[in-house]
Structure formats: C-alpha cells, structure tokens
Amino acid sequence: MKASTFHKNFILFSVFSVLILSLLSFKANDKTIVVSKDGKGNFTTIQQAVDAVENGTSARTKILIKAGVYKEKITVPETKGAILMEGENPENTIITFNDFASKKNSEGKDIGTTGSSTIFIYSNDFTAKNISFENSSGRVGQAVAVLTSGDRIIFENCKFLGNQDTLYLKGAQDLADKTKPSRNYFKNCYIEGTTDYIFGAGTAVFENCTIYSKETASYVTAASTPQENEFGFVFIKSKIIGNAQENSVYLGRPWRPFAKTVYVDCEINSTIKPEGWHNWSKPDAEKTTFYAESNSKGTGSNISKRVSWSHQLSKEERKKYTPENILKGNDNWNITKSLK
Secondary structure, eight states, X not given: OHHHHHHHHHHHHHHHHHHHHHHHHHHHHSOEEEEOTTSOSSBSSHHHHHHHSOBTOSSOEEEEEOSEEEEOOEEEOTTBOOEEEEESOTTTEEEEEOOOTTOBOTTSXXXXXXXXXXXXXXXXXXXXXXXXXXXXXXXXXXXXXXXEOSSSEEEESOEEEOSBTOEEEOTTTTOSOTTSOOEEEEESOEEEESEEEEEEXXXXXXXXXXXXXXXXXXXXXXXXXXXXXXXXXXXXXXXXEESSOTTOBEEEOOSSTTOEEEEESOEEOTTBOTTOBOOTTOTTHHHHOEEEEESOBSTTOOXXXXXXXXXXXXXXXXXXXXXXXXHOTTTTOOHHHHHO
C-alpha cells in the first residue's frame, strides 16, 4: 500500500516537474523587450532594443513600443532572429526621420535613395503591428520611410507616411542572384505618397489596404520585378484613392522591364488615369511587363480606355492570385501562423 502511494506521488511529482520546466522553457523562448521614451521600459530607443535581439535565434523576440514619437534611423541587420515589433496604435506610436536622397554624407556625396530610409529591414521573419513609419523630410525628391530586403516580412495595421519613394521593397534589386526571395505581406495598412511611392524588386501582397495618392501624385508603383519571379506587387481588396487631381495618377510604371503589378477586387477612384499604366518611355517594356486587373470597382475602374498592353485576368489566372499562393514560396510560408 505504501509502495503504491509512493509510486503515485512520484508520478505526480514527475509530471509537475515536466510542466514547470516546459513553462520556464516557453518563457525563455518568448523574450519581450519594452521600449519607452520615459525610461520605464528596458530601453528608450528602438535601435537599442533591436541591438539586444539575439543573432540567429529561432525564437521570436517581441519588441513592445510604448506610445511616442521616436525620431531615429533604425537598422535591423540580417543576422537578427525573428522579431515582432508592436506599437500601441499607429496614431501614437510613430517612427520618423528626415533623410532624403540628395542629402550629403560626411564625404560630401549624396546619401542616395537607399540611404534615405528611416528603417532598414534586412533580416528575415520580421513583423510589425500598430506602428507608423514616416519619412518627414517633405517634398525634396526621393525619401524612403521603409526599406525591406529580408524574407517573410509582415506589416499589420501600420502606416507608411511620405511623398516620393515612401516604401522601398528592395528585395534582390542590387544582387547578382535575383532568385533570393523577399516576400512581404501588408494587411490593413495605409500607404501614402506622390511618385513611385511603392517600388522595388520584392514580392508583396497588399490586402485590405488603403493606397493614398497625395496632391501632385503621378505614379503609385514602380516595380522592378526580376524576370525569374512570377509575382511582383499584388493589391487585393484594397482602396486606391487620394486627393490628387482627377485623372492624374498612373497605377504603375516599370522601373525594370519585367515589372509585375496586379490589382484584384480593388476600389479605384477618379485620381487614376483612364489609361491606367505608363511605359516610362520604354516601348520595349510593353512586351515584357505584366500589368493586370480583375474586377476593379469605382470611378477609376473603367477598363475600356486602359492601355492595350495591360491585361484583365482570366478566371484561370485569377485563381493564382491569393495571398497564400503568391507568398508560399519553396518553404510553404504560412502567413496566418506568422501573424499570431
């Protein structure tokens, strides 16, 4: 009888020990860093928090950013492990800087479009929620708010504020190996700008987003999709609106000849020109780009005057244009799981 009781107690103790160790392990792998300007967090700047993230770790580090305007230029190196950067809401959690392409560096040379970004995201598995990213330099030419070249990147409920070249999905733009993936998913985001304000070689899905062409706007996108990539920029159930003049803005123009940009089930207002697309004075690009729409709605959606070299997706083609299919890649990336 005593032996039986001892055996039961031993089993209960063992189970309890395993549970405790599991909880401790979970907490160790679920690291959280708090950034607060008032000194009540772990750090007062976001860059300090990024620097504290372990290199190469498989566990995700959560960086909680308290409300405030953080004027700093941030780099997320490619060596960093997975990061979730979460603000309180995009109205009061703002990351901003005011660099621009023609600004001079210490050697008296232009810092360039790439160098102008407020935040550089080179790492993989980066997620941001409830944050505004801003380039506050004004209308001074190219001035990037966010630059991404990593893979499996997500923005949810974020704002991207700027003018020309607001969002640079750089991807493999300057790499010899154009097959390096750089997949980006935007959900419930707001992106504003004037000229080419969404541009680059990355693959990106914008779902339920607001794309806002500001006064004097001219081109929404300037994709430079590598020839090897099936998808470039895809807008799904998004609003293409703004306060630019009627019939003054193009849906896109090709930065590189194999640019791919598609709008699916989008509301397009009267700021968009009836012809829709521009060839950037590159007639040959009309043969190599893939610019398409499917089921566009709104005052700017009349397809009868679209340029002859653009497309309307067939029923069969449309089946491919889901976020899951566009972004799955060779590793079957699960965007739903990454958002949790």
